Amino acid sequence: MEEIKLNQTPVRTSRNYNINNIKLKDIKIPKEIGNFESLEMKGKTSLVEKVTSLGNMELKYGVGVINKPNMNLQINIAETIEEPLELDFMLNEQNRNLVENIVINASKGIQATVILKYETVEDIQGFHNGILKVNADKNAKIDIVLINLVNEQTNNFLSIENVLEEQSNVKYTVVDFGGKNSITNYYSNIKGQKADSTINTIYLGKDNQLFDINYIGELWGKQSNLDIDVQGAIKDNARKHFKGTIDFKRGCKKATGNENEYCTILSDTAKSIALPMLLCEEEDVEGNHATSAGKIGEKELFYIMSRGFELKEALKLMLRAKFNKVLENIPVEELKEQIITEMETRLD
Amino acid sequence: MSKTQIEDINRNIYDIKNKDEYDYKIQKGLTKEIIEELSKQKQDPDWMRELRLKALDVYNKLELPTWGPDLSELNMDEIATYVRPKTKMSNNWDDVPDDIKETFDKLGIPEAEKTSLAGVGAQYDSEVVYHSMKEELIKQGVIYTDMETAVHEYPELVKEHFMKCVPVHDHKFVALHGAVWSGGSFVYVPKGVKVDIPLQSYFRLNSPESGQFEHTLIIVDEGASLHFIEGCSAPKYNKVNLHAGCVELYVKENSYLRYSTIENWSKNMLNLNTKKAIVGKNAQVDWVSGSFGSKISMLYPMSILNGEGSKTEFTGISFAGKGQNLDNGFKVVHNAKNTSSVVNAKSISKDGGTCTYRSLVRISENAKNSKSVVSCESLMLDDISKSDTIPVNDIRTDEVEFSHEAKIGKISDKTIFYLMSRGMSEEDAKAMIVRGFAYPISKELPVEYAVEMNNLINLELEGAIG
Incomplete structure (x- = not known):
């Protein structure tokens, strides 16, 4: 199997830093993907339309390694929906390979929450390669919750592309725990005036997992905003590459962009690389980024342990606190509990 | 609010051009024959000639960087890599030819020597034309001389360190430097000697369509200290000039070195310089850098913290105006326990200029209990300029405190x-x-x-x- 290069950054830096892209060797990409029929849905499921084609699914960035999908879903949201729309993709023996294309069109002024969950429910070597496109019309407010709980034998690729019109608001809450190699790409074209794009992510890597996260936001609209917040932890031999780009385009006057990434390192063999980029060709903007890495503070651990907790429990509590900003955004209690249980299992 | 119309910089004294007079100017281009001729002109020992030829070979094999500013206008066939001025090196300003002396006078070099420096070196095109140091430092065993003299007078010391900190295969322009280097300064500060007043080398490139490739090698021995200042400038010509210098700093156990640079090359200069320091146990190297000139600059000083408890600080500013693309930054590798680095970088872009801060912080597996704090701020003075921040943070151990923050905005x-x-x-x-x-x-x-x-x-x- 030849090497594949994915997740290119918008601007290159020295090749020696090993961050311009991710090279995967000997990765098993299925030749025949077959059908995928293991999808459970809740909420206003009538909005979800299975179609034969979604038209042009080309991506500006993106990590697609297989072009032909085995599922095309179109979700046109013309009215506000109160209850979240949930789609649960469950990979199993009969449905090992999921290559789905999803387009969500949020009409003017609507409000909606869509939850997409990916999990392996049997002990299989699965494969996931998805594309999600979200088009938010004027004043639309859409929350997307993405949960990746596939197992560590499954390769996970996901590309997200958003287009934000005037005063629209697209907010992502991402839980990225699963995958042997989890390669995710997020690109937001924030073109409308006062449009607001947010992504809050937590990741938790263990064993030999590799996370390659490439988030890019282009700010074109006046007074538009982009917030990227990524909190994660890696243990054992896990590796995490985070690439975040805030790109202020000429004309995006009074736009703001903030990016924050914190990686908690739980072993001396785990590795974290971060490349938080700020690109700017407009004077009248405010951009900030901050990244940090390190272990959990000894003082804080000592304090919790002095209250009667064991080290492992204290660690879990501390991480739970760090992850809480994302967890509290998950609108379904049952799902939240499942994530917390998964988190605790992973930290044991 | 009305906007300030920002004028281009008045470079006054820096743009004074002398007549392009020289004792010897090598043929333009880069071939084995040219390198051999250059080596002969410089009366290199055999090991140096071999190093030059090996470097040329590496240069021919390496690609141009696939990142950063566009260097396609650089054509080595149009650059003369060696221009010997019509004077010999002297330790007396009176011996320096009038037109060259006048240039350095206007740049304030002899005056600074009298008032605030312990020693001065002045390079004009490819050769050092003046070098001198205060008598008391000579008595303490401090060596401050031009690089060619050092190659002949301190062969063991030079051979042990020359292009060992920055090997010729580091990148294409280091290989080029290895092949054609000429001039520069050599400093050795013996054990325990504290040089309280700075030494300064000033590099002036006068000849059009030529390059300057000075080599600076500084060894600060155990427990010693030094402040070294480097200044550079050139008048503006219509065609491209090239600067591919190399700075190698050895900062041994418990010693301290501050390396300050004010770079004010003309705006037709491609400044592709390489600077690196190897820092020993409990030693410290501080970089202070002001980058104002050049058409294109790619400059990322690097500290390799090899000794336990070693430290580095980088304080730098870039100011890019019309037609300038300044791609600067800093690299640090933490390779031992209890090491620390502090980076404070600022940039200002105006009038269509581009500033990029590009960096690397690597904390290796064996650098337990290390700390690194990076801060960079960019100021945009108009909406036709550009400012990018591209920092790589590579953390390979858990016992570490690392933070990086960056801000961008306008006044x-x-x-x-x-x-x-x-x-x-x-x-x-x-x-x-x-x-x-x-x-x-x-x-x-x-x-x-x-x-x-x-x-x-x-x-x-x-x-x-x-």
């Missing part, structure tokens, strides 16, 4: 309004804010350079309200 309207309400004009208010922005860097510079930097900022911001 706050509120602050300008406040200052104007106190009776200042808009231009004065802006100039004051920019000086304040640059102050954390300018306060680290030797006083005459801090004054020069403030003057540059004033010149840059002078202009009519449009």
